[in-house]
Amino acid sequence: MKSPSAELPAKKLAMRRPNPVGEFWRAMWAIVWKDMAAELRSRELLSAMLVFALTVILIFNFALDLDAKTRSTVTSGVLWVTFAFAGTLGLNRSMAMEKDRGCMDGLLLAPVDRAAIYFGKTIGNLIFMLIVEAIVLPVYSILYNTNLFNPGLILIILLGSIGYVAVGTLLAAMAVQTRTRDVLLPILLFPIAIPVFIAAVKGSTGFLQGIPMDEIMPWINLLVVYDIIFTAVAFMTFDFVVEE
Amino acid sequence: MGPKPIGLKILDILSIVLLLIATWMVFFYAPTEAVMGNVQRVFYFHVSTAWIGMLSFLVAAVAGIAYLVSKKTSWDIVEVSAVEIGIVFSLIAVASGSIWARPIWNTWWTWDPRLTTVTIMILIYAAYLLLRAGIDDPGRRARFGAVYAILGFLSVPLTFFSARLYRTIHPVVIGTNQPGATGAFDMTSDMRMVFFFSLFVFTLFFADLLWHRIRMGHLQERVEELKLQASEGTD
Numbered sequence: 001m002k003s004p005s006a007e008l009p010a011k012k013l014a015m016r017r018p019n020p021v022g023e024f025w026r027a028m029w030a031i032v033w034k035d036m037a038a039e040l041r042s043r044e045l046l047s048a049m050l051v052f053a054l055t056v057i058l059i060f061n062f063a064l065d066l067d068a069k070t071r072s073t074v075t076s077g078v079l080w081v082t083f084a085f086a087g088t089l090g091l092n093r094s095m096a097m098e099k100d101r102g103c104m105d106g107l108l109l110a111p112v113d114r115a116a117i118y119f120g121k122t123i124g125n126l127i128f129m130l131i132v133e134a135i136v137l138p139v140y141s142i143l144y145n146t147n148l149f150n151p152g153l154i155l156i157i158l159l160g161s162i163g164y165v166a167v168g169t170l171l172a173a174m175a176v177q178t179r180t181r182d183v184l185l186p187i188l189l190f191p192i193a194i195p196v197f198i199a200a201v202k203g204s205t206g207f208l209q210g211i212p213m214d215e216i217m218p219w220i221n222l223l224v225v226y227d228i229i230f231t232a233v234a235f236m237t238f239d240f241v242v243e244e
Numbered sequence: 245m246g247p248k249p250i251g252l253k254i255l256d257i258l259s260i261v262l263l264l265i266a267t268w269m270v271f272f273y274a275p276t277e278a279v280m281g282n283v284q285r286v287f288y289f290h291v292s293t294a295w296i297g298m299l300s301f302l303v304a305a306v307a308g309i310a311y312l313v314s315k316k317t318s319w320d321i322v323e324v325s326a327v328e329i330g331i332v333f334s335l336i337a338v339a340s341g342s343i344w345a346r347p348i349w350n351t352w353w354t355w356d357p358r359l360t361t362v363t364i365m366i367l368i369y370a371a372y373l374l375l376r377a378g379i380d381d382p383g384r385r386a387r388f389g390a391v392y393a394i395l396g397f398l399s400v401p402l403t404f405f406s407a408r409l410y411r412t413i414h415p416v417v418i419g420t421n422q423p424g425a426t427g428a429f430d431m432t433s434d435m436r437m438v439f440f441f442s443l444f445v446f447t448l449f450f451a452d453l454l455w456h457r458i459r460m461g462h463l464q465e466r467v468e469e470l471k472l473q474a475s476e477g478t479d
Contacts, residue, residue: 167395174388178378187374191367192395195402202409222406229398237391240312 027112031120035094036127045093049132053086057140071144076204079140080160080197083133087164088186090128094121095172096181108242118238122169122231129161152207152216159223160200163230164193170234173241199223252455259452262445266438274438277429284429286344288438292446294337294362299450300330301365305397308390320386321461322454323393324376327369329453334366357407364403368396 039045060078098104098121107117137157141148168189175185203219205211270288277284304326311319341359342352353359372392379385431439 170391170395174375174391177384177388178375179380180374180378184371184375184378187371188392191364191371192399194364195399195406198403198406218409222402222409226402229402230395233395233398237312237394240387240391243387 024113024116027110027116028120028123031107031117032123032127035121035124038097039128045090045128046131048093049086049090049128050135052089053082053132053136054139056082056085057136057143061143071146072209073205075140075144075146075148075208076201079136079204080201082136083129083157083161084164084190084193084197086132086136087125087129087161087168088189090132091125091165091168091172091189092175092182092185094125094128095169095176099176104242114239114242115235117242118169118235121173122165122234125169126161126165129165130158133157133161148208150207153204156200156203156207156220156223159220159227160196160203163196163223163227164189166227166231166234167192170238170241173238177241195222195226199226248459252452252459255448255452255455259445259449263449266442266445269438269441273434275432275434277435279429280348283344283347286340288442289446290337290340290344291439292442293333293340295443296446296450297330297334297337297362297365299447300326300333300454301369301393301397301400303454304330304369304393308393311386311390312394317382317386317465318458318462320389321458321465323389325454325457325461327372327393329450329457331366331369331373333450334362334369338362338366355407357404360407361400361404365396365400368399372396 057078060081064074064078098107108114137148140146168185171188171192172185175181175188178184199219199222203216203223206216206219266288270285274285274288276282304323307319307323307326310316311323338359345354346352372389375392376385376389379388
């Protein structure tokens, strides 16, 4: 016969020691949610990234004389340079915001795993970057009368953005704590993110020009490997970057 | 910190003597390559300096990990010393490579994977020095430096691999050559001897430089401490 008193201690124990994985997810999504809510109210990050991205595309239009002939070969290059620049802007801003208003100290004081802070910020930055990309792609398609809606291209953009943001969030957390702050992030980030750019540009061009899949596969593999390695290393070293 | 240790003195003299012998061997002992002629002699020091560049950055990454684990300042000094030496040797490798490439490839520069990788590598470690220069707090400077040295070193093979998926014209002297490589040659046994001797001498020279630079780092630290003490004394 089961007595209600026998179940009680077990329940109490479960309440005192909550599931650590559940805690992690809750903390991570809380940070993502916080970034989204702050952005919804101010809209300063997304609007700056978007206007900047569109300006870059306009500059490329005149710098490269984007006519019908050159378009097909340079499209992915133009897109990735635009994403990289706009991404740097967003990464810098999202970390500077935490630093300036003393929010970072608050986050660090919270009794949560530091990795949850890293993944929360990374996912937040990834969402911003994907929103910018989701707006830039159709605009580019209309401006230059090319069809960029290709599932392969979207896969490459997703994989490339993950790698770029994973290492970018860590480096942005470092850059905002230095004297030269905003200037430093692109200098730190671009040389390390070169494999992402090479693979993403080649992969995107491959899909846009309809090159056979077995020639695009190495680039996709490279992006996946980069994403895994750098997410893992950033996750392991983030503690050292934010500790006081 | 006492006077110069006896081991370092021996290493100094050994490096100087062996470097002179290596230079002599490159010019007088090694046979002239049949197709490329005398310009091929740059090969011995070109590969040696490139090797020291890679070795230094590996040492820096390992010192970075050791610092993050142990939090000992001496590892930080090893790391920054290795990076500084690595940048200098990589630049020498690029310069000597250009001298070789001009007559053989008919250009000073080409976007070959090795050349691209070494350029990006130099940029990474230049960024490393800029990062350190922007931080005043020594503890934070050491932590950030260590993290960046590890990240940078991890990205180098990926950069090389991604650039290699393009076709290359850089010769692979050891191992198999890709078709289309220009300036390749087979080493004779004399050449091989000079080559491995150069590699050995430069590695020794690297150890000597690293030791000097680490000593300098420790002295720098001591000066900082004394300055701090002096300023506290006057207050």
